[in-house]
Amino acid sequence: MMSDPRETVLVTWPDWVHDTVAFGTRYETVEDRMRLAIEMARQNVVRGTGGPFGAAIFERSTGALLSVGVNSVVRLNNSTLHAEMVAIMMAQRRLGSYTLAGSASASYELVSSCDPCAMCLGAVLWSGVRRMVCGADRDDATALSFEEGPVFPESYVYLQERGVAIARGILRQEAAGVLDLYRRQGGQIYNA
Amino acid sequence: MMSDPRETVLVTWPDWVHDTVAFGTRYETVEDRMRLAIEMARQNVVRGTGGPFGAAIFERSTGALLSVGVNSVVRLNNSTLHAEMVAIMMAQRRLGSYTLAGSASASYELVSSCDPCAMCLGAVLWSGVRRMVCGADRDDATALSFEEGPVFPESYVYLQERGVAIARGILRQEAAGVLDLYRRQGGQIYNA
Numbered sequence A, B: 001m002m003s004d005p006r007e008t009v010l011v012t013w014p015d016w017v018h019d020t021v022a023f024g025t026r027y028e029t030v031e032d033r034m035r036l037a038i039e040m041a042r043q044n045v046v047r048g049t050g051g052p053f054g055a056a057i058f059e060r061s062t063g064a065l066l067s068v069g070v071n072s073v074v075r076l077n078n079s080t081l082h083a084e085m086v087a088i089m090m091a092q093r094r095l096g097s098y099t100l101a102g103s104a105s106a107s108y109e110l111v112s113s114c115d116p117c118a119m120c121l122g123a124v125l126w127s128g129v130r131r132m133v134c135g136a137d138r139d140d141a142t143a144l145s146f147e148e149g150p151v152f153p154e155s156y157v158y159l160q161e162r163g164v165a166i167a168r169g170i171l172r173q174e175a176a177g178v179l180d181l182y183r184r185q186g187g188q189i190y191n192a
Helices: A015-020 A030-046 A083-095 A118-127 A138-143 A153-161 A172-184 B015-020 B030-046 B083-095 B118-127 B138-142 B153-161 B172-184
Strands: A008-012 A054-059 A065-070 A108-114 A131-136 A165-167 B008-012 B054-059 B065-070 B108-114 B131-136 B165-167
Touching: A008 A083, A008 B083, A015 A030, A030 A054, A030 A065, A030 A083, A030 A108, A030 A131, A030 A172, A054 A083, A065 A083, A083 A108, A083 A118, A083 B008, A108 A118, A108 A172, A118 A153, A118 B118, A131 A172, A138 A172, A153 A165, B008 B083, B015 B030, B030 B054, B030 B065, B030 B083, B030 B108, B030 B131, B030 B172, B054 B083, B065 B083, B083 B108, B083 B118, B108 B118, B108 B172, B118 B153, B131 B172, B138 B172, B153 B165
Parallel strands: A108 A131, A131 A165, B108 B131, B131 B165
Antiparallel strands: A008 B008, A054 A065, A054 A108, B054 B065, B054 B108
16 A cells, blocks of 8 residues: 555644744743743643643753643644643654653753643653653643543652652642633533 | 754654555454554564554454554654554544544444553543453563553553443463564663
């Protein structure tokens, strides 16, 4: 069978990412980094390009921005393209490597506007990032009828035991605000 | 910032998939379906295109083949591209839909040569497939130093409670044989 376009999956950012995100900019504090992840989520809602979830990947020590992601399930007709997945895929594309484990001089962290679902939590582990930072929590997402899937307290412990530091609840109210915005706009709850 | 090729992630099959897989062929029994998933895993090893994992998605009642996937982490430098993920992404691309929930007349199932990792288990839930069928198990993969991540007995229960039927251990020995083949060839254990 010949290759055809239906046999190639393209993962792209919405156009506004190219216009608004300054890669290489340094985000010093964890709150600065979270504000960017939340802004990605907010822009995704405001511009109508997807669900209310954003993520970004930074070099840990310098805060240099490597990659961002926004929920792209509906835009790209692909249930796997949560914000964290897009951020990881794009970061690895930029580095030309299947791991973000980095080196002694450069390691990476993923910042997500919301606690990740089961898929994304697994993806974070395989991605090689050394820290995961989350904003809104499971209850905030569930209030909007977005499900987290089979994530349990021991899921977090599992990652921590394998060297992934975890910080949750960073700017939680601001992050949850984007979920509220999406609800007020009557946004779609795909795969509910 | 202008778009550049580093900002597009392309997910493709290895070339041999186009030459060897007959989409639309019907696989009547669950064993027939599993044999195809195992063959995908085996070909991925024999042809040197990736890790020893394969998957396929079928229309449940007719057994019509919709999609396949092979582990593509190293080939495409992307830690998210496990066999199940590739199969789901390609199936949704083919249908032009972010869900494989189908309809009364057409629902789908995912067949994987090995119990899925935490990421893929979450992805199966969001994909909309109505059944998941697995071959080799966690112990078979762990013997090869491939990790499953934070999957717990209640993870399976979670999916079942949401309407995803699960059948495991189908042709387990044949499936585990591909893992042995990979080990004998000295295959790479990425992200171990």
